[in-house]
Amino acid sequence: MANAQPFSFEASFSSSVPPARPRAAIRRGKYDFAVAYADPPSVPLDGLLDSLASAFQDEGKDLAVYPHPQGYPPLREYIAGKLQRDRDMRVGPDDIMVGGGSGEPIGLLIETLIDPGDVVLTENWVYGGTLNTLRRFRADVRGVECDDDGFVPDALESALQKAVGEGKRPKFIYAIPTFQNPQGWTMTLERRQEVVRLSQEYGVPILEDDCYADLRFEGEDVTSLHALDDTGRVMYVASFSKIIAPGVRMGYMAAPPEVLSRAQSVKQGGGANQLAALTVHRYATSGLEDHIGDLKNILRTKRDAMLAALGENFGSAATWSRPEGGMYIWGRLPEGADLVSVQQKVMDDADVGYHTGVQYSPDGVSGKNYFRLCFGYNTPEEIHEGVAKFAEVLDGEGMLRG
Amino acid sequence: MANAQPFSFEASFSSSVPPARPRAAIRRGKYDFAVAYADPPSVPLDGLLDSLASAFQDEGKDLAVYPHPQGYPPLREYIAGKLQRDRDMRVGPDDIMVGGGSGEPIGLLIETLIDPGDVVLTENWVYGGTLNTLRRFRADVRGVECDDDGFVPDALESALQKAVGEGKRPKFIYAIPTFQNPQGWTMTLERRQEVVRLSQEYGVPILEDDCYADLRFEGEDVTSLHALDDTGRVMYVASFSKIIAPGVRMGYMAAPPEVLSRAQSVKQGGGANQLAALTVHRYATSGLEDHIGDLKNILRTKRDAMLAALGENFGSAATWSRPEGGMYIWGRLPEGADLVSVQQKVMDDADVGYHTGVQYSPDGVSGKNYFRLCFGYNTPEEIHEGVAKFAEVLDGEGMLRG
Numbered sequence: 001m002a003n004a005q006p007f008s009f010e011a012s013f014s015s016s017v018p019p020a021r022p023r024a025a026i027r028r029g030k031y032d033f034a035v036a037y038a039d040p041p042s043v044p045l046d047g048l049l050d051s052l053a054s055a056f057q058d059e060g061k062d063l064a065v066y067p068h069p070q071g072y073p074p075l076r077e078y079i080a081g082k083l084q085r086d087r088d089m090r091v092g093p094d095d096i097m098v099g100g101g102s103g104e105p106i107g108l109l110i111e112t113l114i115d116p117g118d119v120v121l122t123e124n125w126v127y128g129g130t131l132n133t134l135r136r137f138r139a140d141v142r143g144v145e146c147d148d149d150g151f152v153p154d155a156l157e158s159a160l161q162k163a164v165g166e167g168k169r170p171k172f173i174y175a176i177p178t179f180q181n182p183q184g185w186t187m188t189l190e191r192r193q194e195v196v197r198l199s200q201e202y203g204v205p206i207l208e209d210d211c212y213a214d215l216r217f218e219g220e221d222v223t224s225l226h227a228l229d230d231t232g233r234v235m236y237v238a239s240f241s242k243i244i245a246p247g248v249r250m251g252y253m254a255a256p257p258e259v260l261s262r263a264q265s266v267k268q269g270g271g272a273n274q275l276a277a278l279t280v281h282r283y284a285t286s287g288l289e290d291h292i293g294d295l296k297n298i299l300r301t302k303r304d305a306m307l308a309a310l311g312e313n314f315g316s317a318a319t320w321s322r323p324e325g326g327m328y329i330w331g332r333l334p335e336g337a338d339l340v341s342v343q344q345k346v347m348d349d350a351d352v353g354y355h356t357g358v359q360y361s362p363d364g365v366s367g368k369n370y371f372r373l374c375f376g377y378n379t380p381e382e383i384h385e386g387v388a389k390f391a392e393v394l395d396g397e398g399m400l401r402g
Numbered sequence: 403m404a405n406a407q408p409f410s411f412e413a414s415f416s417s418s419v420p421p422a423r424p425r426a427a428i429r430r431g432k433y434d435f436a437v438a439y440a441d442p443p444s445v446p447l448d449g450l451l452d453s454l455a456s457a458f459q460d461e462g463k464d465l466a467v468y469p470h471p472q473g474y475p476p477l478r479e480y481i482a483g484k485l486q487r488d489r490d491m492r493v494g495p496d497d498i499m500v501g502g503g504s505g506e507p508i509g510l511l512i513e514t515l516i517d518p519g520d521v522v523l524t525e526n527w528v529y530g531g532t533l534n535t536l537r538r539f540r541a542d543v544r545g546v547e548c549d550d551d552g553f554v555p556d557a558l559e560s561a562l563q564k565a566v567g568e569g570k571r572p573k574f575i576y577a578i579p580t581f582q583n584p585q586g587w588t589m590t591l592e593r594r595q596e597v598v599r600l601s602q603e604y605g606v607p608i609l610e611d612d613c614y615a616d617l618r619f620e621g622e623d624v625t626s627l628h629a630l631d632d633t634g635r636v637m638y639v640a641s642f643s644k645i646i647a648p649g650v651r652m653g654y655m656a657a658p659p660e661v662l663s664r665a666q667s668v669k670q671g672g673g674a675n676q677l678a679a680l681t682v683h684r685y686a687t688s689g690l691e692d693h694i695g696d697l698k699n700i701l702r703t704k705r706d707a708m709l710a711a712l713g714e715n716f717g718s719a720a721t722w723s724r725p726e727g728g729m730y731i732w733g734r735l736p737e738g739a740d741l742v743s744v745q746q747k748v749m750d751d752a753d754v755g756y757h758t759g760v761q762y763s764p765d766g767v768s769g770k771n772y773f774r775l776c777f778g779y780n781t782p783e784e785i786h787e788g789v790a791k792f793a794e795v796l797d798g799e800g801m802l803r804g
Contacts, residue, residue: 005605007635009660012573012607014517014539016418017664040463048677049458053451061442063649064779100502100671107670115416136667137416171414203407205414233409247465247676258411262419265538268509269502273675274649275450377466 018136027347031386034353036181036242036327037377039298043245044283044291051282052275059278067271069264071098071252075281079252082284087213088227089236091254097263098252098272102211102239105253107133108263109207109235114139119163119170123151125330125360125367127181127209130174135364140168143362148321150177150187153194160202172205172235177225179212179326182360182372186324189222196228205233211251214243214292216325217300232256240280242327242376243292249273250280299327305380306373309387317400327376337369337399345397350389420538429749433788436755438583438644438729439779441700445647446685446693453684454677461680469673471666473500473654477683481654484686489615490629491638493656499665500654500674504613504641507655509535510665511609511637516541521565521572525553527732527769529583529611530761532576537766542570545764550723552579552589555596562604574607574637579627581614581728584762584774588726591624598630607635613653616645616694618727619702634658642682644729644778645694651675652682701729707782708775711789719802729778739771739801747799752791 028034070076076093083089099105106129114120116138122131124143134141142163145155156173163170175195177187187195199206208225226234239251250272253263306329310320320331333339339356346352357367375383394400430436472478478495485491501507508531516522518540524533526545536543544565547557558575565572577597579589589597601608610627628636641653652674657665708731712722722733735741741758748754759769777785796802 004602004633007602007605007607007633009515009607009635009658012515013664014513014515016517017514018667035468037468038466040466043463043465045458045462045465049451049455052454056447056451060447061445063445063447063647064440064442066437066439066648067651100675104671111416111670112419113414113416115418133670200406200409203409205409205411231406231409233411245465246468249469249671249673249675249677251671256411262415265420268513268535268670269506269651269653271651273502273651273678275651275678275681276675279677 029347029353030351031382031389032353032377033373033375033386034355036374038242038245039295039376042294042298044287047283047287047291048244048279051286052279055278055282063274067274067277069267069271070094070096070260071272072274072277072281075277075284076252078281078284083236083254087210087224089224089254095254095257095260096252097255097260098250098277099267100249100251100272101241101246102209102237102251103129104267105237105251105263106130106207106209108267109237109253109255109259110134110137110139111266112259112262113171117168119168120172120174121156121159121163121170122174122362123176123180123183124362125183125357125370126174126362127176128355128359130209131360131362131364139171141362146183148185150185150191151175151195153191153198156195156198160198160204164202169202170204172207173199174207174209175225176209176211178210178222179215179323179328181212181326182328182355183330184321184323184326184328186222192222192225192228196225196234199229199233200231205235207235207237210236210238211242212326213238215296215299215327217296217303218324226254235259240284243288243295244280244283248276248280250276299325299376301380302375302378302383303329305383306375306387309384313388313391314400327374329373329375331371331373333369333371333399335369339371340368342393342397342399346390346393350386350393352386352390352393354390431749431755432753433784433791434755434779435775435777435788436757438776440644440647441697441778444696444700446689449685449689449693450646450681453688454681457680457684465676469676469679471669471673472496472498472662473674474676474679474683477679477686480683480686485638485656489612489626491626491656497656497659497662498654499657499662500652500679501669502651502653502674503643503648504611504639504653505531506669507639507653507665508532508609508611510669511639511655511657511661512536512539512541513668514661514664515573519570521570522574522576523558523561523565523572524576524764525578525582525585526764527585527759527762527772528576528764529578530757532611533762533764533766541573543764548585548587550587552582552587552593553577553597555593555600558597558600562600562606566604571604572606574609575601576609576611577627578611578613580612580624581617581725581730583614583728584730584757585732586723586725586728586730588624594624594627594630598627598636601631601635602633607637609637609639612638612640613644614728615640617698617701617729619698619705620726628656637661642686645690645697646682646685650678650682652678701727701778703782704777704780704785705731707785708777708789711786715790715793716802729776731775731777733773733775735771735773735801737771741773742770744795744799744801748792748795752788752795754788754792756792
């Protein structure tokens with residue numbers, strides 16, 4: 001049209017929206033140790049299909065109406081019961097809101113609470129998805145020293161004091177206390193008690209991300225941070241992604257009513273997907289417990305395969321964690337090794353995907369000599385092959401001669 | 403704990419988050435003309451279940467991995483083909499992003515584009531869900547006069563000139579040109595051409611909400627605004643909620659790559675629900691066309707029932723629309739009638755739910771004498787009963803003596 005004004009969306013975007021994300025440069029490898037995928041052969045397809053059929057028989061016609069804004073009530077009832085039973089939490093269905101995996105609930109809580117510049121304390125290496133969302137809302141993210149028992153209490157207290165001293169009381173402490181992502185450790189009961197005590201003493205709430213608690217294949221459960229607090233300041237997030245499948249996109253938060261109400265007001269798209277909620281609910285109340293038992297055996301075998309392969313191929317050139325559950329091994333090469341610069345080469349030459357520490361670093365810069373390997377997806381045989389190939393490329397780059 | 407600092411989340415919320423939403427005060431009525439629900443008996447449960455079974459057989463194991471951030475590629479391919487075929491749009495699968503109903507895509511576009519104070523032009527009465535999201539992002543929403551052919555071009559041009567004159571070029575024009583919600587009219591081709599011409603002349607993009615285009619049971623299709631623009635400034639949103647069921651929570655946007663990329667960066671919870679996407683894709687490529695044919699017959703019968711019931715019970719005391727598709731009738735009582743004040747009484751005494759014009763008013767205040775009735779949910783018999791009961795209560799309140 002002759003008199004059309006030139007127009008560009010580029011000049012029109014909201015000032016609060018981050019620049020366009022570059023597309024992920026690295027493809028998926030055959031040996032996909034990068035992303036936390038589930039074990040494909042054990043996805044309970046028959047159970048899920050039977051569950052949906054049963055739900056359709058009971059109440060399928062209700063798909064004609066919009067889902068409850070907090071999510072399907074019977075699923076919330078199941079979740080509340082599970083959290084009471086497994087995590088010692090005093091919650092009911094009205095304290096729960098269902099969402100897309102754990103990512104949406106975490107995102108809603110961050111959006112609900114964070115103004116630009118707000119301080120959030122996290123573990124020293126921590127889940128990159130949460131870091132990205134915190135950055136998007138321009139939080140001042142501060143990593144706190146951890147050891148294999150969790151937050152180092154003195155370091156946490158110093159970080160709290162420092163922030164309060166700057167007039168920036170942290171908005172919350174973000175913690176993944178069980179099978180920490182990426183580090184794999186589980187915070188001890190004593191440390192959890194300390195964290196809750198400091199939270200109370202400094203008037204700073206906690207966001208507990210507990211996505212892996214069901215996947216303990218060794219050792220004893222440690223209760224949730226949420227259960228150790230009696231003042232209503234712990235927000236809790238978990239998911240069915242790791243115990244059913246990521247594709248069902250079902251997770252949830254438990255939080256005080258005023259937080260749930262705000263989170264609901266910023267949630268887009270209405271109540272959580274009802275088709276998935278019906279499926280997950282019927283499956284959770286029938287086959288899920290047995291399935292989790294199977295998954296633990298599978299994951300233990302895979303962890304053992306990866307630990308063995310690391311021992312055979314990395315020897316003393318690296319150190320790595322030995323998790324009692326979850327799906328991650330966290331490794332470290334000597335200072336100076338740069339696992340970022342070889343990431344594409346490892347994919348090209350060995351068909352191996354992995355994450356580096358940079359993706360888990362609150363400062364977004366350090367961690368080049370760290371790697372996270374996920375043992376959830378490949379078979380034990382593939383894990384052996386892939387770790388050997390990974391080591392071979394690193395060795396060729398002179399990175400295993402520490 | 404003795405030294406716990408008192409803590410309240412109330413003081414912690416982000417300054418950008420609106421106050422807590424009051425819970426909906428009014429329950430659902432037996433005669434539920436309020437919300438745009440689908441026809442429960444015709445929800446294609448068997449077809450959906452067979453579709454999921456077939457998808458599981460082909461690629462169920464892929465539930466173990468995370469969905470594509472733009473949504474399941476074969477579903478996007480289907481959507482692009484459908485938009486080419488039905489709405490004359492030149493789009494491919496990469497131009498599409500799938501989300502939760504149309505609400506999430508609309509919300510993501512608003513979040514992507516709106517800063518507080520930005521002007522958005524809308525129809526004079528318009529979908530309350532979009533209004534609520536625009537208000538949440540503090541847009542300056544300005545309703546533009548419409549008649550039964552759509553936007554009045556002079557009024558739209560005046561609104562554009564006024565905003566530009568204030569140094570506030572509108573961020574976009576939001577339009578529901580087909581079976582407008584709540585007014586029910588369809589914008590004519592000539593008016594659409596005018597709207598696109600004004601959009602180009604004033605350098606203001608369009609957000610076209612086309613959720614009802616598939617539901618034409620009378621008259622001739624009118625092409626989309628998107629098809630009439632060749633400059634890439636029309637964003638387009640639609641949904642499977644009205645042609646399959648709201649509970650599947652599947653909708654989509656078509657937008658330029660730079661917009662999709664930003665929308666993706668603000669979407670929470672990752673790619674759209676894969677379980678629902680697999681189901682909808684297989685169903686869309688098998689039974690959906692026939693199903694839409696059935697739905698049109700059902701909706702025509704229900705519309706006719708509602709028009710007849712309105713004629714019998716409201717006579718000359720009200721005026722109302724006669725839509726050729728979609729699921730809404732838009733009615734008007736004489737100036738001074740207050741349908742807000744009697745909403746609870748109508749629910750209590752007649753078990754009838756309806757919306758008032760206030761819920762569709764850009765200024766959030768006017769419209770007390772307007773009502774929207776949705777004829778999608780109840781049976782024709784129930785529609786007759788419910789409209790009669792509705793009129794009876796209004797008559798008892800002296801509101802039908804115009």
